[in-house]
Amino acid sequence: MSKPWLPPRCFMRVFWVMHRWVYRLTGGRIGLWRPKPDGWGTMRLTTIGRRTGQERSVMVGYFESGPDLVTMAMNGWGEGEPAWWLNLQAHPDVRVDLPEGPRLVTGRAAEGDERERLWTRWQEIDKNLDDYAARRSGETAVVVLQPRDNPS
Secondary structure (H helix, E strand, O other): OOOOOOOOHHHHHHHHHHHHHHHHHOOOOOOOEOOOOOOOEEEEEEEEOOOOOOEEEEEEEEEEEOOEEEEEEOHHHOOOOOHHHHHHHHOOEEEEEEOOEEEEEEEEEOOHHHHHHHHHHHHHHOOOHHHHHOOOOOOOEEEEEEEOOOOO
16 A cells, blocks of 8 residues: 655645745734634644744644644654654643634643544544654654643
8 A cells, every 4th residue: 555645845844934924924814724623723833942942933733622722743744853842842831823813822742542532533634644644753742732721
């Protein structure tokens, strides 16, 4: 069985750079969308750099699980962990921008039964998920972003 097609890595990088550029150029009016029942949405995730202490923003896909937002640390299905995930592990209190506005959240990796449940949900959204994940040598983290009770 052949692996599902992915565009070249350079294309994916250019796409995400352009996505961020359109978001900034339009003042956030274009570039974010809510998840559909059978699909994912896009949010802007702002972390604090683990080395620089400066804000770093990326666009990531997500779905909702109750009040939580769920994404994956997939690095475009390439090797290595994405920088945003390494930053989030060092500084778990982050901000997300959603179509309805910003939200303060705390991020963590899902584990055990929770990870299985959330992975299964991603499989419903993307039928090729397991094939894409097999391109990576390690397990892809399923990241849960929980609303912060105290926004201070």
